[in-house]
Amino acid sequence: MELDLSPLWLSLKVAGTATVATFFMGIFAAYRMLGDRGRWRSLLEGILISPLILPPTVVGFLLLLLFGKNGPLGQLMESFDFTIIFTWYAGVVAAIVVSFPLMYKTALGAFEQIDSSLLHVARTLGASERRIFWQILLPLAMPGLVAGVTLAFARALGEFGATLMLAGNIPGETQTMPMAIYFAVEAGDMGLAWLWAIAIMAISLSGLMVVNLWQQHYEEKRQRSDGGLLEANEPVNRGGKRTEPARLGQWINPPLSNTATGLFVTIEKQLANFKLDIAFTALPETLGILGGSGSGKSMTLRCIAGVETPTKGRIVLNGRTLFDAGKRINLPSHKRHVSLVFQNYALFPHMTVAQNIAFGLQRLPKTLRRQRVSQQLASVQLQGLGDRYPHQLSGGQQQRVALARALATEPEALLLDEPFSALDTHLRSQMEQQLMETLSTYPGITLFVTHNLEEAYRLCGMLMVMSGGSAIAYGSKHQIFEHPKTVRVAQLTGCKNFSRVVVQGSGFVEATDWGITLQVLEAIPDRLTDIGIRAHQISIMPAPDSDNTYPCWLAATSETPHRMTLFLKFNTAPTDAQDYHVQAEVFKEKWHAIKDQPFPWAVQLDPARLILMVD
Numbered sequence: 001m002e003l004d005l006s007p008l009w010l011s012l013k014v015a016g017t018a019t020v021a022t023f024f025m026g027i028f029a030a031y032r033m034l035g036d037r038g039r040w041r042s043l044l045e046g047i048l049i050s051p052l053i054l055p056p057t058v059v060g061f062l063l064l065l066l067f068g069k070n071g072p073l074g075q076l077m078e079s080f081d082f083t084i085i086f087t088w089y090a091g092v093v094a095a096i097v098v099s100f101p102l103m104y105k106t107a108l109g110a111f112e113q114i115d116s117s118l119l120h121v122a123r124t125l126g127a128s129e130r131r132i133f134w135q136i137l138l139p140l141a142m143p144g145l146v147a148g149v150t151l152a153f154a155r156a157l158g159e160f161g162a163t164l165m166l167a168g169n170i171p172g173e174t175q176t177m178p179m180a181i182y183f184a185v186e187a188g189d190m191g192l193a194w195l196w197a198i199a200i201m202a203i204s205l206s207g208l209m210v211v212n213l214w215q216q217h218y219e220e221k222r223q224r225s226d227g228g229l230l231e232a233n234e235p236v237n238r239g240g241k242r243t244e245p246a247r248l249g250q251w252i253n254p255p256l257s258n259t260a261t262g263l264f265v266t267i268e269k270q271l272a273n274f275k276l277d278i279a280f281t282a283l284p285e286t287l288g289i290l291g292g293s294g295s296g297k298s299m300t301l302r303c304i305a306g307v308e309t310p311t312k313g314r315i316v317l318n319g320r321t322l323f324d325a326g327k328r329i330n331l332p333s334h335k336r337h338v339s340l341v342f343q344n345y346a347l348f349p350h351m352t353v354a355q356n357i358a359f360g361l362q363r364l365p366k367t368l369r370r371q372r373v374s375q376q377l378a379s380v381q382l383q384g385l386g387d388r389y390p391h392q393l394s395g396g397q398q399q400r401v402a403l404a405r406a407l408a409t410e411p412e413a414l415l416l417d418e419p420f421s422a423l424d425t426h427l428r429s430q431m432e433q434q435l436m437e438t439l440s441t442y443p444g445i446t447l448f449v450t451h452n453l454e455e456a457y458r459l460c461g462m463l464m465v466m467s468g469g470s471a472i473a474y475g476s477k478h479q480i481f482e483h484p485k486t487v488r489v490a491q492l493t494g495c496k497n498f499s500r501v502v503v504q505g506s507g508f509v510e511a512t513d514w515g516i517t518l519q520v521l522e523a524i525p526d527r528l529t530d531i532g533i534r535a536h537q538i539s540i541m542p543a544p545d546s547d548n549t550y551p552c553w554l555a556a557t558s559e560t561p562h563r564m565t566l567f568l569k570f571n572t573a574p575t576d577a578q579d580y581h582v583q584a585e586v587f588k589e590k591w592h593a594i595k596d597q598p599f600p601w602a603v604q605l606d607p608a609r610l611i612l613m614v615d
């Protein structure tokens with residue numbers, strides 16, 4: 001008897017059509033749900049994936065209620081003289097419903113895996129949501145989407161229960177392979193049942209294998225091109241000149257005003273366990289932002305870039321209002337002309353270096369775009385690397401590409417969020433040099449977030465110190481480092497030695513925690529509470545008869561490659577390593593000169609170096 005192949009063709013037709021529909025519907029639904037944290041999300045998710053957990057007969061029953069003669073869709077179709085019940089269309093509908101959750105869930109997972117900073121950075125480079133979808137989300141999610149399609153197709157191919165209820169088992173018209181198996185078993189024709197079962201398994205498994213092979217190939221191709229990490233190509237700084245940024249501002253504490261030139265920020269943002277409440281003005285130069293972990297530095301940059309929305313306040317850039325809660329103005333990131341460089345650089349991994357840099361230049365004619373990319377590559381010394389992918393670059397090179405990409409759009413403000421944190425010490429100092437040169441020709445406003453005090457000092461003319469979501473100090477770097485007004489600012493700028501004080505009379509205070517009386521040169525502020533001194537400014541064995549010199553004993557030491565930290569106690573010998581008053585830092589040469597001297601040592605807290613603070 002000749003074998004009727006119609007179940008095979010019908011299955012492929014039904015599953016293929018359903019998969020095409022599921023592909024688009026699943027991606028659309030996943031895209032809409034992406035980032036949705038609304039209260040209806042759980043309910044909506046439950047509905048979308050319910051066909052995965054409900055018995056197929058229940059799904060079939062519900063579809064029958066919907067598409068049947070008396071169902072709302074059934075009646076609507078009947079008014080056009082059309083019905084899908086007991087046709088192959090019904091098989092397609094059943095297959096779409098049961099395979100949709102697989103496509104949706106896989107697509108959502110693939111989208112969610114994409115680093116959100118890539119999307120944020122694309123927005124700050126001027127890309128619309130549509131462009132981000134087509135050029136960032138879709139290509140990066142492709143391996144996941146392909147896996148989703150395969151699973152959806154396999155599920156559609158194997159659909160039985162819902163299809164039987166909606167489409168029935170009409171040989172040649174609605175009988176798919178799963179149905180052919182069931183009815184072959186019913187009729188006792190085990191040979192035929194085996195044949196269809198093997199056909200389904202072969203099609204599904206070969207589909208999965210092809211996808212797996214493709215993914216493997218995709219990964220191998222990525223790794224093969226991983227070959228050359230180019231640390232050796234990093235520029236080597238051999239005695240090159242180190243220059244200060246060109247336009248260090250001379251002003252101190254600029255008034256908070258809606259300046260025509262500059263960045264004016266006065267915002268509040270309430271989060272679950274944190275409140276950002278900050279106000280400052282930045283002029284066209286480099287403002288360093290220092291602060292402890294979690295003090296709100298990144299959040300401030302994210303609000304300025306439009307990645308986060310403040311709860312209250314205003315942000316004005318060169319006279320343009322970027323955000324005004326009162327007037328309900330909230331320019332999207334792509335219209336702000338503000339570039340944000342993330343800690344992890346957020347380079348688009350599927351684009352070459354040149355494509356990354358050109359990403360924000362879509363509106364320029366091609367020749368001009370190419371010219372701008374070459375200029376930027378040259379400015380960060382990456383000529384000849386335009387065709388590489390980010391994973392073929394060293395950390396330092398990636399950092400330079402991120403900077404070139406951010407500057408290519410000629411932003412009015414450049415926000416750098418700890419741009420060197422992922423680099424080793426050697427590379428860090430090279431990159432710092434390079435950034436200094438780049439910034440010296442950048443005419444806009446730069447905000448530079450860092451934890452590294454020395455880096456902040458070298459790169460920035462002005463500094464803002466943040467703590468607990470607010471600015472606690474703002475001024476020139478000299479002012480902030482040499483005359484911190486509060487204990488917190490002194491701590492955050494690296495001061496390690498503090499003592500409570502009682503004022504003794506004009507020019508003298510008693511440092512109660514250290515048990516000594518100190519002469520001070522600075523005018524004593526009204527509400528003075530603390531005195532401090534930086535570790536490297538403590539003198540050991542000073543010239544005889546120096547002021548503020550006391551006998552000291554050594555409680556403990558701690559060694560770094562070039563310096564020693566000495567834990568010292570005034571007036572009496574320590575009982576253990578924790579029993580000390582101050583930490584002093586000395587170079588190794590000095591340490592070798594003093595280490596065998598008998599105790600007590602003479603230790604001076606130079607009156608000119610003492611910091612007077614309020615708590």
Ligand SMILES: Nc1ncnc2c1ncn2[C@@H]1O[C@H](COP(=O)(O)OP(=O)(O)OP(=O)(O)O)[C@@H](O)[C@H]1O
Pocket residue numbers: 271272273274291292293294295296297298299300
């Ligand atoms: N999306 C968020 N939802 C709730 N809280 C958040 C969110 N993002 C940040 N925070 C909180 O806001 C505070 C400030 O975070 P932010 O990232 O600005 O700190 P930071 O000063 O940059 O710290 P670090 O130096 O460690 O990067 C932290 O307490 C953090 O937990």
